[in-house]
Amino acid sequence: MCLSIPSKIVSIDKEHNRAQVDTMGVGREVSLDLMPEPPQIGDYVLIHIGFAMNKIDEADALESIKLFEELLAAQDESGQGLP
Amino acid sequence: MTAEELHFRAFRNPEHIRALAALIAQQAQGLGPVRIMEVCGGHTHAIMQHGLHTLMPENIQFIHGPGCPVCVMPKARIDQAIALAKEPEVVLVTLGDMIKVPGSDGSLADARAQGAAVHFVYSPLDALAIAAKHPDKQVVFFAIGFETTTPMSAALIESAQRAGVSNLLFHINHVTVPEAVSAILDSDDAQIDALIGPSHVSVITGAQIYQPLVDRFQLPVVVSGFEPLDILEGVHRIITQKRAGEAKLSIQYTRSVTYEGNPTAQALIARTFKKRESFEWRGLGAIAQSAWQLADRYSHLDAETIYADRFEANPREDHQACLCGTILRGAAKPTDCPLFKHPCTPQNPIGSCMVSSEGACAAYYRYGQEVRL
Numbered sequence: 539m540c541l542s543i544p545s546k547i548v549s550i551d552k553e554h555n556r557a558q559v560d561t562m563g564v565g566r567e568v569s570l571d572l573m574p575e576p577p578q579i580g581d582y583v584l585i586h587i588g589f590a591m592n593k594i595d596e597a598d599a600l601e602s603i604k605l606f607e608e609l610l611a612a613q614d615e616s617g618q619g620l621p
Numbered sequence: 622m623t624a625e626e627l628h629f630r631a632f633r634n635p636e637h638i639r640a641l642a643a644l645i646a647q648q649a650q651g652l653g654p655v656r657i658m659e660v661c662g663g664h665t666h667a668i669m670q671h672g673l674h675t676l677m678p679e680n681i682q683f684i685h686g687p688g689c690p691v692c693v694m695p696k697a698r699i700d701q702a703i704a705l706a707k708e709p710e711v712v713l714v715t716l717g718d719m720i721k722v723p724g725s726d727g728s729l730a731d732a733r734a735q736g737a738a739v740h741f742v743y744s745p746l747d748a749l750a751i752a753a754k755h756p757d758k759q760v761v762f763f764a765i766g767f768e769t770t771t772p773m774s775a776a777l778i779e780s781a782q783r784a785g786v787s788n789l790l791f792h793i794n795h796v797t798v799p800e801a802v803s804a805i806l807d808s809d810d811a812q813i814d815a816l817i818g819p820s821h822v823s824v825i826t827g828a829q830i831y832q833p834l835v836d837r838f839q840l841p842v843v844v845s846g847f848e849p850l851d852i853l854e855g856v857h858r859i860i861t862q863k864r865a866g867e868a869k870l871s872i873q874y875t876r877s878v879t880y881e882g883n884p885t886a887q888a889l890i891a892r893t894f895k896k897r898e899s900f901e902w903r904g905l906g907a908i909a910q911s912a913w914q915l916a917d918r919y920s921h922l923d924a925e926t927i928y929a930d931r932f933e934a935n936p937r938e939d940h941q942a943c944l945c946g947t948i949l950r951g952a953a954k955p956t957d958c959p960l961f962k963h964p965c966t967p968q969n970p971i972g973s974c975m976v977s978s979e980g981a982c983a984a985y986y987r988y989g990q991e992v993r994l
Contacts, residue, residue, distance in 0.1 A: 542769070542821040542847075544628040562629065569746060571776045574885045582628055584824060584877055587716065588744025589773050592824045592883055598876040599627050606637040606850060613640050 542586040544594055547577050559585060632848030633671070641853045642676035648860050649678050655863055656682050656812055657856060658951055660802055661819035662689035662979030663847055669988035671849040681856065684813055684951040685984075687801050687905060688822075690766045690794075691718045691977035692949055695903045696936035698794055699724035702763045704931050705792065705924060706737035712755050714748045715763035716770070717741040721976050725937035745770075745777040752781070752789045761924045763792045768822045768830075771795040771913060772886035775893035778919060790924040793914050796900060798822055799830045800911035806838050811951035815859040817852065818844040820874035827882025828872045839868040846874040893919065903939075903973060904946030945972035948981050955985040962986065 545559040545568075555570045557577065569589045570576065577583055583590040622631065649655065659665055665685045668674055674683050687693055703724050706713040713729070720730045720741055733739040738758070740751055745762060752760040764774040774795065781789045798818070805811060818831055823844045831842040841862040845855030855873045862869055872878050893916055900912030915923045939945065943965070944958035955961050955974065965971040967983055974980035 542824070546624065562625070569744075569776065571780070572772050572883065572886045572889070574883050582624065584821065586769055586821060587773050588746050589776065591821070591886070592877045594628065595876045596624070596627060599631070600622075602850075602854075602876070603622075603627070603631050603634075603637075606634065606641065609644060610636055610640040613643060 542584040542591060544582050545585045545590075547579050547581045547583060547590075550577070550579060557590065559583070559590070561585060632846070632850040634850065638671075638673075638676070638849050638853060641850065641857060642673075645681070645853065645857050645860055646676075646678040648857070648864060649681055652680060652860065652863055654680050654682065655814050655860065656684050657815045657817060657859060658684040658686045658802075658805075658811070658813045659817045659852075660686035660688045660798060661822070662686075662692065662977065662981065662984070663821075664688075664817060664819060664845070664852060665981050666979060666984045666988075667847050667849065667852060669984040672988075673849055673852055676853075677856070681860070684811060685948065685954070685981040686816075686951060687805065687902070687949045688767060688798065688819060689949075689974070689977050689979040689981070690770070690796065691722050692945065692973045692980045693796065693801070693902045693904065694722065694765065694794060694973065695901045696724050696939070697901065697932075697934075699729075700726075700936050701792065701925070701928075701932050702729060703727070703732045703737070704933070705761050705763070705928055706732045706739045708759075708928065708931065710759045712738040712740065712751060712758045712760045713763055714740045714742055714751055714760060716745075716765060717743065718977055718979075719763065719765060721970060722973055723970065723976070745773045746780065748777060748789060749780060749784065749786065752786050756788060758788065759790060760788055761790045761792055763794070765794045767796055767798055768825045769819075771894070772825055772883075772889050775889040778893050778915075778922070779889070790922050790927060791915060791919075792924040793894065795894070795913040796902070797911050797913075799834060800908050801902065801905060803834060803837075804905055804908045804911075805950055806834065806840075808950065810947075813840065813951060815841040815863070816843070817855045817859075818842055820844055820846045820851070820878050823872070823874075823878045823882060825883050825886045828870055828878060828880050829882065831870055835868055835870045841868050841871070843871045843873050844878050846876070892916065902949075904949035940971050943972040945974040945980075945982070948974050955982040958982070
């Protein structure tokens with residue numbers, strides 16, 4: 539129950555406040571009743587038991603990955619890291 | 622990088638996992654023991670699944686928390702669900718996690734096998750279609766879960782009212798994370814030096830729910846995502862705070878969590894539910910202000926009061942040797958339990974920690990026992 543999964547908004551039914559999402563290739567319909575702001579098609583949202591909970595900030599995710607890359611590069615340079 | 626790589630694979634990159642684990646090991650040198658409670662069963666599973674515990678140095682230990690809604694559900698509530706399901710006019714609807722949870726006398730699956738009408742659904746909203754399909758029946762939604770599922774039950778209640786559904790009642794068992802964790806920190810059972818909070822709870826509530834714990838217990842709390850690199854970054858932030866002698870609230874999962882959380886969901890909860898004075902947790906006992914019930918305006922929809930005379934008050938005790946309650950308090954590990962694996966297994970669960978896919982015992986059973994490198 540307690541897993542929230544990133545999913546892409548494929549289409550939006552404004553009348554019923556629902557959206558069709560794609561979760562790693564699996565399509566399903568979710569309610570947008572809990573969304574603080576209406577999402578756009580192409581947005582990634584967190585899905586939990588049939589509801590979209592919030593948008594996921596892709597720029598933020600990319601920034602995190604950049605920091606991991608920098609850490610790896612720094613360790614390679616200094617020869618640190620696991621043997 | 623494609624969006625799919627970004628959202629799914631990037632936070633499982635093995636090279637990055639090794640690099641971050643090495644940094645943690647290096648920076649944890651010279652620190653005393655750092656016992657980190659991952660509050661949520663989903664984190665316990667991710668840690669075991671990806672073997673993150675095996676990458677930690679000796680002095681960093683994961684303590685598994687109470688964040689498994691099915692595990693903390695006392696038998697008396699499951700007995701109530703089964704009693705409701707056995708009423709001839711009732712169709713009981715609940716989330717799939719509840720299927721095998723043992724009550725005093727069998728589970729909801731057993732009750733269904735004996736003829737009770739029980740529907741296990743993926744989403745609370747599925748209850749609307751079931752209510753429409755059974756107009757001559759009294760449909761009862763048995764609502765379970767922490768803050769991650771509470772607003773969805775509230776949304777179901779409002780949707781049902783808007784649609785004029787007249788045959789849908791509710792049995793509310795929603796519980797709250799901060800009060801449970803506070804009770805654990807208050808007890809002498811478990812020694813905990815830091816917390817990893819689950820991101821999805823704080824997507825709803827905001828990270829703010831942990832601020833009182835940070836202030837009162839002076840321990841670092843990091844709200845982290847569920848991917849391996851999210852969890853390790855959470856650990857790294859804890860170690861950084863420990864080195865600096867700090868105790869702060871930190872959000873690791875900034876890609877969707879804010880300090881304030883989701884105002885739409887919070888407003889929905891506030892107009893649908895009110896706090897119970899006290900709620901009995903399996904393993905943790907009675908905790909004040911730790912659960913929700915229907916707000917006064919919806920009290921006429923409360924199956925708990927409408928069917929109160931059908932409920933028996935004395936649930937059967939748990940198996941004497943079962944350590945689930947102690948495990949939920951962070952004071953024992955699944956492998957300390959004499960029933961673990963023999964005879965308690967996910968196929969033949971004796972305690973709720975083995976039943977739920979989020980239970981610590983199920984995680985240990987599935988991903989193997991703790992092994993240190």
